[in-house]
Amino acid sequence: MIEQILHSLSLFLPETTLTVFFCAAIIVGLVAGRTSRASLYVALIGIALATWFAIQQAGSSEGIFTGMVVVDPFATFFKLLIGMSAIVILLFSLYSAEVQSTAHRHIEYGSLLLAMTLGMFLMAGSTNLLMMVLAIELTSLSSYVLAGYTREATDSSEASLKYIIYGAVSTGLMLYGVSILFGLTGATDFYNINRALATGSVNATALLVATIMIVAGFGYKISAVPFHFWTPDVYEGAPVTITAFLSVASKAAGFALMMRFFKTCFIDANALGLPAGMWASLQGFEWNKLLAILSVLTMTLGNLVAVWQNNLKRLLAYSSIAHAGYMLMGVVVLSDKGLAAVLIYFIVYLFMNLGAFYVVMLVANKTGSEDIDTYKGLGYRSPLISVAMVVFFISLAGIPPTAGFIGKLFLFAALLDAKWIWLAVVGALNSVISLYYYVRVVRNMFLRDPERNAEPVVFSAPQVVIVLALLIPTILFGLFYSPIVELANASVVMFGMK
């Protein structure tokens, strides 16, 4: 037993590092004085180290702590993705006017970001209903506080309240689903649930109800319609850095957990006569139909409502809802190819979405507004940043030669491969709608004259470096995509599954 625990601890190094640095961020912050940035730097080092340790685990595939958590290529991929976005967010925070204006609360900011990252790392690896709920809660509780971080601003505390009410209700729904699933199968471990379901003695209606309730919990994390109501309000009210973090890392962790839950609980590992890489669900339940409906609703509503938005943060909120819909298409396929397409999309999404949010933050720092009218003639006032914004937006719309195109290409290829043609058509139509609102911003930047006596907007060198660090991969991965495709294909392997 002791050996097992010690062995588990050695594989738990990334999470342990985050926990240690969580305490360190508080202590260092107190020693260095409340207005010092020390906690932010401690958080940066901690997350960088944890990500490095996670990369070292590449290739290992084991269940640790009596099957509570697994370390497998799938989890490692998401830890890398979450760690990278956390690092980028901390760099953003050093230049964010909103975060720096509340310098006396840097301790909370640094330590809660570490706690949130820890929660997401656990989400990426949990294979137990209990661990799943606790990981989601750790992430959510930290993000409720961070969403209301600039508590003097009314919209920030309003966003925070809306977030926690929606969050707590979906946690309640998810927990109720978990309790029913426990009652039906007598197990909390994903693999044991799979075994219990494989006997075929489980009441189908009760299983459906339980699963829909659990999906409500996932749907809230990935902001899928109809569990998306919090998204626009929280994205608009929260500080931009936190919004960007929620839109990438939180969504990635939610998707990781959802894909693992569906694959390990409901997939018949012994199904015969299927093409390689395809999965069959137990008891003939067609979960993918349920997910297909969610996916269509999510992308259509996200794109249609985004068309009417004039606040850039809110526009990006609806765009991120739409992107969750696209990524759900990959889960619908229920094949390794679909899964790999989602992973590819996430790598691409990391760069383009963080980039778009960063430009919004830089412009808001200078002008104090996120309104679309602020962007009138920005192309003449700040050419480099505007061109970067154009690249991020056409990448989000999925136009070649940007990385966004590659992401969509693999999703549609996986769909067509599995004969989900109607869904692919809906996805393509949605991409066309999305083009309209992305181009609206681009038009404002380049085809509208700036207001009179508008001065050029100048950004400092480190800020430009961060933009370039996000811009170059967005273009590069559109042209040389084989590394990310290989990484994704190597990362679809889950512990205990063929």
Added chain:
Amino acid sequence: MELQTYLLLSAVTFIIGVVGVLARRNAIIVFMSIELMLNSVNLTLVAFSAYLGDVTGQMLVFFVMTVAAAEAAIGLAIIIALFRNKQTVNLDDINILKW
């Protein structure tokens, strides 16, 4: 008593909680309704645990209670922060952000 009785009671409690969240406009009562939802989860877990003769369910209850407490603590802190800004806890008055 039979398992069904407990499950029925917990389902009813859960629905009362959900309706409370949807219908009440006072943020504090909304949080009380959420607690009701989480406690109905506890009842289900304990009932199944006794029925299956498996203590895992009872262990889960402790974690659910912890989660509920943490959520209530953060929720009340957020309500206080908002009350300082707006002098209200009525959800209908908290409406700067919409559509």
